[in-house]
Amino acid sequence: MIRWLNGGRGLSREAIVGLSLVSVYLVFTALFWAYPFFWLAKLSVTQWRFFDEPTFVGVRNFVRAVQDPQFLGALWNVVRFLALYLPIAFGGALLVAFGLQHVGRGRAFVALCFLLSNVSSGVALSLVFLKIFSSTGPLNNSLYAAIGVRIPWTNEPTLAMLAIALVVAWKFVGYYGLIVYSGLLTVPRELYDAARLDHAGRWTRLVRITLPMLNPQLMMVLTFAILVAFGLFTEPYLITGGGPADSTATPQMIIYETAFRRLQPSHAATMSIIISLGSYLLVVLARRLFEKKVVIA
Amino acid sequence: MTARRDLLRYGAAALLAGCTPRASERAADRIRLWVGPNAAEEGFWKIAVARWNALGRGLPVTFTTIPTAGNSEDTVLSALVAGTEPDLSTNIFSGFAVQLATLGQVEDLAALPGYAELVERRHMSAIMPGWTQNGRVFALPIYSSPTLLWWRADLLEAHGLSAPPRTYDEVYAFSDRYGRAKGQSRYGMQVIAGRSWQDRWFDFISFYYAASRGQPYLNGARALYANPAGLQVATFIGRMFRERWTAMDFDAEEPLVTGLAAGAVRGPWDVERFANIYPDTLARIVVGPMIAATPTTGPASTFSDSKGVVVFRNSRVKREAFDFLAWVLGDEALNLLWLERTGLSPARGDLLQNPRFAGYYRASAIGRAYAEHVVSARPPALSEYTIDVQKIMGSQLIEPLMTGQQPPRAALTAAVQRTDDMLEAQA
Numbered sequence: 173m174i175r176w177l178n179g180g181r182g183l184s185r186e187a188i189v190g191l192s193l194v195s196v197y198l199v200f201t202a203l204f205w206a207y208p209f210f211w212l213a214k215l216s217v218t219q220w221r222f223f224d225e226p227t228f229v230g231v232r233n234f235v236r237a238v239q240d241p242q243f244l245g246a247l248w249n250v251v252r253f254l255a256l257y258l259p260i261a262f263g264g265a266l267l268v269a270f271g272l273q274h275v276g277r278g279r280a281f282v283a284l285c286f287l288l289s290n291v292s293s294g295v296a297l298s299l300v301f302l303k304i305f306s307s308t309g310p311l312n313n314s315l316y317a318a319i320g321v322r323i324p325w326t327n328e329p330t331l332a333m334l335a336i337a338l339v340v341a342w343k344f345v346g347y348y349g350l351i352v353y354s355g356l357l358t359v360p361r362e363l364y365d366a367a368r369l370d371h372a373g374r375w376t377r378l379v380r381i382t383l384p385m386l387n388p389q390l391m392m393v394l395t396f397a398i399l400v401a402f403g404l405f406t407e408p409y410l411i412t413g414g415g416p417a418d419s420t421a422t423p424q425m426i427i428y429e430t431a432f433r434r435l436q437p438s439h440a441a442t443m444s445i446i447i448s449l450g451s452y453l454l455v456v457l458a459r460r461l462f463e464k465k466v467v468i469a
Numbered sequence: 470m471t472a473r474r475d476l477l478r479y480g481a482a483a484l485l486a487g488c489t490p491r492a493s494e495r496a497a498d499r500i501r502l503w504v505g506p507n508a509a510e511e512g513f514w515k516i517a518v519a520r521w522n523a524l525g526r527g528l529p530v531t532f533t534t535i536p537t538a539g540n541s542e543d544t545v546l547s548a549l550v551a552g553t554e555p556d557l558s559t560n561i562f563s564g565f566a567v568q569l570a571t572l573g574q575v576e577d578l579a580a581l582p583g584y585a586e587l588v589e590r591r592h593m594s595a596i597m598p599g600w601t602q603n604g605r606v607f608a609l610p611i612y613s614s615p616t617l618l619w620w621r622a623d624l625l626e627a628h629g630l631s632a633p634p635r636t637y638d639e640v641y642a643f644s645d646r647y648g649r650a651k652g653q654s655r656y657g658m659q660v661i662a663g664r665s666w667q668d669r670w671f672d673f674i675s676f677y678y679a680a681s682r683g684q685p686y687l688n689g690a691r692a693l694y695a696n697p698a699g700l701q702v703a704t705f706i707g708r709m710f711r712e713r714w715t716a717m718d719f720d721a722e723e724p725l726v727t728g729l730a731a732g733a734v735r736g737p738w739d740v741e742r743f744a745n746i747y748p749d750t751l752a753r754i755v756v757g758p759m760i761a762a763t764p765t766t767g768p769a770s771t772f773s774d775s776k777g778v779v780v781f782r783n784s785r786v787k788r789e790a791f792d793f794l795a796w797v798l799g800d801e802a803l804n805l806l807w808l809e810r811t812g813l814s815p816a817r818g819d820l821l822q823n824p825r826f827a828g829y830y831r832a833s834a835i836g837r838a839y840a841e842h843v844v845s846a847r848p849p850a851l852s853e854y855t856i857d858v859q860k861i862m863g864s865q866l867i868e869p870l871m872t873g874q875q876p877p878r879a880a881l882t883a884a885v886q887r888t889d890d891m892l893e894a895q896a
Contacts, residue, residue, distance in 0.1 A: 222550050223572050302720045308729055309721035316654070326664070327717045327871065413664030416868045418860075432543055433856045435568050 215441035222437060233442035243443055246423045247450065249333070253422075254401050256337040261348055261397050262390070264341055268349025269356050283353075286346025294343065294406035301339045302326075302411050329419035332412045336420055339407050340400060348393045355389030356382070387464045394462065395455050402451040423447045497785040500793055501555035502532035505776065506541070509741075510534075510559070513810040517797050526796065528789045535560060549574055549781070556784035557794060559611060560776045563600060563848050564855035566608035569779065571853050576780040576787055579606040587795040591804075592818040599848040600777065608777030610816035611798065612807065614736045615839055615846035616675045616772045618658070622755040624731040633732075633757025635764040637705045640732075644714035647731055658732035659724050660706055660715040661867060666859040670849060671734050673862055675772040676702040678847050679759035683770035687850035687858060690896055692888035695881055701762045703877035707870040717871055726750045732757075736774055737813055737839045756838040773846030775816060801825045812836065818844045854895055861887045 183191070216233055218226035237243055268286060275282050289297075303309050305325035312322040325335045359382065367377050383390070405424040408414060414421035423443065431440035504514045511534055518530045537544035541560045548554040549569075561569075569575045578584055579601070587609075588597055596613065600606055620633045628646045630639070644657020662671035677686055681698035709715045715730070724730035726747050743751040758769040780790050797803055804815040805825055820826050820840040830837040852858060865884035869875035875883070 221572055222546065223574060303722075306719070306721035307717040308719055308724075313654075324717060324872075327868075413666075414860075415664050415863060416872075417864045429856060432540075432546065434854075435546070435572065 212441045212444060215438045216445050218438060220438050221435060226438075229438075233438055234446070236439060237442045237446055240439075240443075242418065242421065243423070243426055243446075245418050246421050246426045247447075249418075249420060249422060250401050250404075250450075252330075252333050252419075253337060253404065254398070256334050257340060257401065258394070258397055260337055260341040261345060261393060264345035265348035265352045265393055268346060269352035272349070272353045273356060283350055286349055288346075289343055290347040292343070295410065297343060298339065298407050298410035301335070301342075301407075305335050305411070326412050327416055329416055332416060332420050336404070336407050336411060339411065340404070344396070344400060348396065351392055352386060352389045355386040359385045384464065385466055387462075387466055391459065391463050394458050398451060398454050398458065402447055402454075498528065500528050500530045500557065500786050500790045502530055502790075502793075503535045503545075503555045503558040503560075504532055505560035506534040506537055509811040513803075513807050514559075516806060517803050520803075521793060521796065527792050528786055530793055545569075552783070554781050554783070556786055556790040557778055557780055559778045561608050561779050562776055563608055563851055564853070566777060566779055567602065567851050568853050570605070570607040574782050575607045576782055576784075576791075577605040577607065578609055578780060578791065579604065581780070581788065581791045583791060583795045587799050590799045591816075592823075593816060595818045595844045596816050599773070600851070602851045608779050609794065609798065610775040610777045610848070612775060612811070612813040613816040613843045613846055613848075614738060614774040614813055615842035616671055616734050616736050616759065616774065617838060617842060618732050618757045618759060619725060619735040619739070619754050620658075620732040620757055621725055621728060621750075621753055623753050624728055625755070628731075633755055634760060635758060635769075637701070637708075637760060637762055640705075640760055641708065641712075641714070643731070644709070645712070648714055655728060656716050656724070656730045657709070657714040659719050659730045659734070660709045661718070661871065662734060663718070663720075664863070666856050666863060669859040669862045669867070670772050670774060671736075673702060673706070673867060674849070674859075675734055675759055676705065676761075678770045678772050679761045679765075681770070682765065683845060683847050685847075685850060687852055687888075690889070690892040692858070692885040692892075695885040699881050699885075700878060703866065703870060703881045705760075705762075706867065707873070707877045707880075710871050711873055723747065723750075725754070734759075737836070740835055741812055754835070756835050758842070768842045768845040770845045770847060771842055773843070773848050775848050805829065808836075814840045814843050816843065854892060857891050857895075858888055861891060 214226060217228060217230060219229045219233075220226040272279060272282065304311055306312065307322055307324060307327070312325075316322050324331060326332050363381050363385070364377055367381060372380065403424060404422040405428070408420045408422050409425055412420040414425055424447075427440045427443050427447070430443065431437045502514070502518070504510050514532050518532050521527075522529050535541045535544050535558065542562075542565050545554065545558055545561070545565075566575060570577075584606070588594055593610075596610065597606065600608060600610060618633060624647065625631070625633065625643070628643055630643055634640045634643055640657060647657050648655055660672060662668035674686060677694055677698060678684075680701045681694075681696070684693070684696075684698065686692065686694040686699075710717075719730060719733075722729060725733055725735075740751070743754070758765075759771040761769065778794060780787050780794070784790055798815075801823065802825070804817065807813070807815055808826065808829055814820055814836070817823075820843055821830060821837070826840075830840055849855060850858070861884055865887050866880045869880040869883075870877060
C-alpha cells in the first residue's frame, strides 16, 4: 500500500523507492505488453495495411476470420494435434515420473537431462527430426531394408501430425514428467500402506490413489499442452511446411503468413485474438471438466 | 516534483523520438543503400560504392547490409512502417516488390529519367518484360539465376547416357535403368524441391516454363497453366512418382552426393556450396537444360530466381538514387566484378557475346551453362498473391500427384480452379 504524506500531497520515501523499483517492470509491461495489446485490439476492428490510417470496420474482420477456410482448418488442426499429443504427453510424463522414482543415485542429473530437451532449440531439433522422418532417412531406410516398406511420415495427413506431435513431445515430455514427479513426492506413503492392507492391487492403487492425488500436476500438464498446441509454429513450419494439404498448418503459421507475407495485419490481428480466446476457453473448459480439489481428510 | 515530471516527460519524448524518425528528417545529402546480407554481395557493393564516391558524379552513397537475422522482407517492411527505410534496397523478390507497389511504397522505375537508356545499355530488353506490369517496373533485376538440372555425369555414363537427358522420355528410360540397377533404392532424379510455397519455383514452375516455352502461368486474376504444357508437366510428375523413379523428399541427405538421385534442379548459388562442401561431387556434375516433352532448339526456357533493387517512394533523393543505380548496373566492369564476386550472372542479354565476360565464362563451364539461359529464364509471376497461388499449386496439384490420389488432369483442373476462386475472392 502506498503511504501518502502531508495530507495526501506527497509520497513517503518508502513509497518512492517502491515505485522506482517497480517502475522498470511497469514500463516494460506498458511498452511490450499493453501497447501491443491495445494496438492488436484496435487492428481487429479496423482495416489497416501498414501505411494507411486505420479505418473502423466493426466486426467485419471477425466475420471474415470465421469464414476463412485456412484459419478454420488451422483451428481444426489444433484439435487433431491435441488428440495425438495429449496421450503421448501424459503417458510420457507419467513414465518419466515413475521412472525417476526408481532412480537411486544421480536423480538430479537424470532430471537435468530431461530438462535439456526442453531448453534445446526448436529449429535444431526440427532439422534433426526432418532427416529422421525423411522418406529416404535412416528410419525409413531401415524399415525398407527389413520389410520393404517406407512410412510417409510427412506426406500423409495423420502421420504428418503424429510426427509433429512426437517431436513436440520429445521436447516437452521431460519437463511434464518433472512436474508430475514433484506431485508424486507429495503423495503420503500411508495411503498406499492403507490400500495394501485392504488388498488393493497396483492398478487399483494407481487409479484410486496416485492419479487422483496427481490431479493438480496433471491439470498443469494439460494446461501447458493446450497452450503449446495453440502456440505451435517452428516444428510444423520446418518439418512439414503446413502440408500435406494444409493438414499441419497451425494458427500461428497462418497468422504469420497473413501479417507478414500477405501483408494483411488487421486480418492477422483478428485471428490472433480469436486464438487467444479459444485457448483461454479451452483451458477453462478443461479445468471445469477435470480439475478436482485434492483433500486428505 | 516539477523536475521529476520534466525528467519523465523528456525521457519519454526521447524514447519515442528514437523509435520513429519521420520522413521529414530523411537525409537529402546522401543516398542510403541496403544490400543483401551475404559476404559476396557486400564485397561487391563496398567496391562499387567506393568507386562512385571517388568519382563525385552525384550524391555520396552509404550502404549497409539489410539488418536482418532472418528474412529480408520482414526487415524491409518493419523499416518502412517505422520510417527508417533507406533510399534503395537490393534483395527484393518480384512478388514482394508488387506488394510494396500496391501499398504505394516503391517508385515506378520505368518512369524515372534514364531508365530506357539503362535497359538498352545493359541489354535487358529481353529480360525486362518479366519484370514489367502494365508498363510499370517496380524492381530492377541485378542478376538472373536460371534453374537448371544437375546430373552426375559418372552415373549417366554408367547407364548409357553420354549427355544429360533433355526430354521426359529420356528421364523415364534412365530412371528405370538406374533404379532397377540399385534394387529400387535409388532414384533417377529429384522432382519435387520441398514442401514450402517457395519450392514450387524449383519444381512445377521451372518445368512449366520449359514445357510452355516461357509462357506465363498467371495473368492478373487468372491461372493460366491448365493447358497442354501444364498437363505435360503434371503427367511427368505423376508418372515419376507412380513408377517410384523419385522419392517423396530428399531431406536426409544431398542426393547428388550419395547418388541417391542422379539428377536434381539446382541454381547457380549451389556452385559455391558444392565447391566448399562437396568439391568431388561438383567435379562430376554436368549441367543440362530443364526437361520437356520435346527438346527445344536453343536454350530451353526455365525459371529465373532473381532479386531486384527498388527505390522507395519516401526517398528524398529518388532521381539521384536511380542515377547511382543506373551507373552501377550499366557499368560492364562492375557487372564483371559482380559475376566474379557472387558467381551469379548479371541480368543482361549479352553475357556470352560481350568480350568483357568471355574470360570468366571460358573458365567456368557451369557458369556458362547458366549464362546461356539468362535470356530464356522467366521470373515469378508478378502477383501480390504469390504465396497463395503457390500454396494451392502445392496442395492441389503436387501433393495429389505425389501420392497418386488424383490423375494429372484432375489435379491440374482442381489447382487452377482453386487459384481462380482465391484470386476472385481477393479481388
